[in-house]
Amino acid sequence: MADxxxxxxxxxxxxDEPVIPFIEGDGTGPDIWAASVRVFDAAVDKAYDGGKRxxxxxxxxxxxxxxEVGDWLPEDxxxxxxxxxxxxxxxxxxxxxxxIRSLNVALRQILDLYVCLRxxxxxxxxxxxxxHPEHVDMIIFRENTEDVYAGKELMAxxxxxxxxxxxxxxxxxxxxxxxxxxxxxxxxETGSKRLIRAALQLAVDQHRRSVTLVHKGNIMKYTEGAFxxxxxxxxxxxxxxxxxxxxxxxxxxxxxxxxxxxxADAMLQQVLTRAQEYDVIATMNLNGDYxxxxxxxxxxxxxxxxGGNINYESGHSIFEATHGTxxxxxxxxxxxxxxxxxxxxxxxxxxxxxxxxDRVVTGLEAAIADKIVTYDFARQTEGATQVKTSEFADxxxxxx
Numbered sequence: 001m002a003d004x005x006x007x008x009x010x011x012x013x014x015x016d017e018p019v020i021p022f023i024e025g026d027g028t029g030p031d032i033w034a035a036s037v038r039v040f041d042a043a044v045d046k047a048y049d050g051g052k053r054x055x056x057x058x059x060x061x062x063x064x065x066x067x068e069v070g071d072w073l074p075e076d077x078x079x080x081x082x083x084x085x086x087x088x089x090x091x092x093x094x095x096x097x098x099x100i101r102s103l104n105v106a107l108r109q110i111l112d113l114y115v116c117l118r119x120x121x122x123x124x125x126x127x128x129x130x131x132h133p134e135h136v137d138m139i140i141f142r143e144n145t146e147d148v149y150a151g152k153e154l155m156a157x158x159x160x161x162x163x164x165x166x167x168x169x170x171x172x173x174x175x176x177x178x179x180x181x182x183x184x185x186x187x188x189e190t191g192s193k194r195l196i197r198a199a200l201q202l203a204v205d206q207h208r209r210s211v212t213l214v215h216k217g218n219i220m221k222y223t224e225g226a227f228x229x230x231x232x233x234x235x236x237x238x239x240x241x242x243x244x245x246x247x248x249x250x251x252x253x254x255x256x257x258x259x260x261x262x263x264a265d266a267m268l269q270q271v272l273t274r275a276q277e278y279d280v281i282a283t284m285n286l287n288g289d290y291x292x293x294x295x296x297x298x299x300x301x302x303x304x305x306x307g308g309n310i311n312y313e314s315g316h317s318i319f320e321a322t323h324g325t326x327x328x329x330x331x332x333x334x335x336x337x338x339x340x341x342x343x344x345x346x347x348x349x350x351x352x353x354x355x356x357x358d359r360v361v362t363g364l365e366a367a368i369a370d371k372i373v374t375y376d377f378a379r380q381t382e383g384a385t386q387v388k389t390s391e392f393a394d395x396x397x398x399x400x
Contacts, residue, residue, distance in 0.1 A: 002055040005085045005351070007315035012085065014351045019055045021080040025090020026062045027325025032337040033090050035393035039337075040344045042397040043359035052353070057084070061103055062092035073103050078110055085315045088347055090340055091325045104320065105151065108144045111316045113309035114191065115198050116142035116285075118292040118322070119346070125368040126300035127380035135276040136298050139208075141199035142288025144309055146191045147223075149285040152184035187223035187284060189230050196231045197238065198312055199282035203257045204242045210253075211243070213261040214283035214291065227284055228261050235259050264290075271295055296322070303376055304338035308346045317350055319343040333388040336374040338364065341396075363396030370395070 003015040024033035037056065044052055059077040066072050081087045094102045107113070118140040122133040154161040156179050164182055168174040176182075196213065203211050213232075217225030235243050243257040251258070262270060264287045271278065271294060283291065296305035302323040310317040321339040329335050341360060348357035367373070371384040372395040378386035387395065 004083060005315075007085060012315055012351065014353070016052045017055050018086070018351065019057050019084055020347075021057045021059045021077075021084050021087040023059055023061045023077070023087075023089035023092070024064070025321065025325065026064065026093040027091060027327040027330045028332075028335045029062075029090030029092075029321075029325060031329075031331065031333050031389045032321065032335065032340050035337040035389045036340040036344055038393050039341050039360060039363065039396050040348070040356075043348070043356045043363070043400060044353065046400050047353070047355035047359050052356075059087075061089070061107075073106055078107070081107065081111060081316065081318055086317050086319075086347060086351060088319045088340070088344055089321070091321045091323055093325055093327075105149055107318060108309050109151075111309075111311065111318070112145060112314065113311050113316060113318060114143060114145050114194060115308075115310045115312065116140075116144045116288060116292075117308040117310055117346070118142060118288070118295075118305065120292065120295040120299055120305060122299040123304070123365055123368055125371065125381070126304065127377055128298060128300060130272065130298045132275075133299050136271070136295060138271075138275075138278055138295060139199075139202065139280050140288055140292045140295070141195055141202075141280065141282045142292060143191060143195040143284045145285075146186050146188060147285035148183055148185050149289075150184070150186050152186065154182045156181040185220070185223055187227055189226070192227045192230045192284075193234050194313075196227075196234055196282045198310075199280050200235070200239050200243055200257065200259070203280045204239070208257065209279045210258040210260060211280045211282055212267075212278055213259070214264050214267045214281055214287050215261060216264045216287070217261075218263060224264075224284060224287075231261070231282065232259070267291060268294055271298070292322070300338075301376065302339060303336035304342065306339055306342035306346050308343060308350070310350070317347070319347040319350075333390055334375060335389055336376050337389050337392060341393075359400040360396075363398075363400040366399035367392065367395040370399075 002017040002019050005018050006013045024030050059080045061073050061077050092103045121137045161182050199211050213228050215224040215228045217228045232245050235245050243259050244253045246260040296302045305322045307322040308319040323339055345357045345360040373384050374392050378384040
């Protein structure tokens with residue numbers, strides 16, 4: 001019988017027929033979703049021999065929502081994700097420089113989905129611009145609700161900006177150009193610690209080697225520098241029996257998780273030159289955006305990079321494509337559905353349906369190994385068979 005997922009002190013309680021809300025997305029979203037949902041349903045059916053199934057519930061956001069109900073993010077959609085706890089979405093339209101705010105950011109903030117979880121690893125056969133993509137196997141914990149993404153901005157020349165400029169000049173003596181746009185960068189101890197706590201807990205649970213705090217604390221001492229300091233405080237206060245900082249162990253953690261930190265710009269170099277030395281990464285919003293996409297480029301691009309937005313305390317999570325809408329390819333049944341498919345694999349694991357998630361990975365790896373790929377990989381793979389979005393789903397299902 002279909003029912004919603006709930007949460008107790010023991011974690012998520014997932015019925016055999018959970019109702020999962022989904023947003024198919026804008027642009028190429030419908031093509032990708034049509035392929036992905038067939039993969040999910042096949043994986044669940046094969047893993048549990050018909051004993052479990054997902055009951056999909058479409059909700060609206062983005063261009064489709066605006067066209068149908070005149071609202072980019074209807075309250076019914078927000079309420080569906082709130083009440084059902086677990087959901088998934090395709091890419092959504094967001095204008096650059098004007099208009100509506102990012103719908104992705106809005107959902108994260110409304111539901112307080114403070115972790116953007118981005119696992120990044122290479123699948124054999126995926127074309128890569130680097131010599132050793134197999135060295136990339138990291139899990140990024142990107143803080144999702146604070147930093148410059150908090151949306152605390154004022155337009156240059158606005159009355160609000162003028163008032164703030166006047167206050168900053170009078171109160172602090174800050175001489176800022178009158179024609180400046182202004183943004184506030186909040187980084188709190190609460191937000192930092194809950195993000196780093198989640199990263200440390202995963203590292204402990206999955207027997208990972210290290211957690212790296214990535215920051216620009218040498219310049220932004222009271223925001224990003226504080227993130228670093230709060231992280232090390234957390235290790236000593238809550239994880240002393242399971243983790244240890246570099247400075248407290250001299251780089252030899254024994255059987256504990258090693259916690260270290262790296263400046264953000266240096267990290268962008270390190271992931272290219274010494275990727276094998278990094279495991280779990282915990283960082284703030286903007287750094288995490290840059291680093292996750294830079295890493296995705298090394299393992300085949302954001303077309304195959306999954307993502308999830310999670311609040312571990314409330315149980316809410318929304319899994320999503322990490323790429324844009326690519327409207328010029330809309331309706332062509334052409335683009336790579338890997339990002340949404342692997343985001344769904346993350347969702348299945350979050351639900352505790354590991355057997356189904358394993359089937360998704362098996363099908364993806366086998367299709368790529370057989371060089372049955374969409375155009376983005378086919379043009380870089382010798383001897384490849386180029387297939388449509390829907391045909392790639394067929395190839396995955398056949399190989400589960």
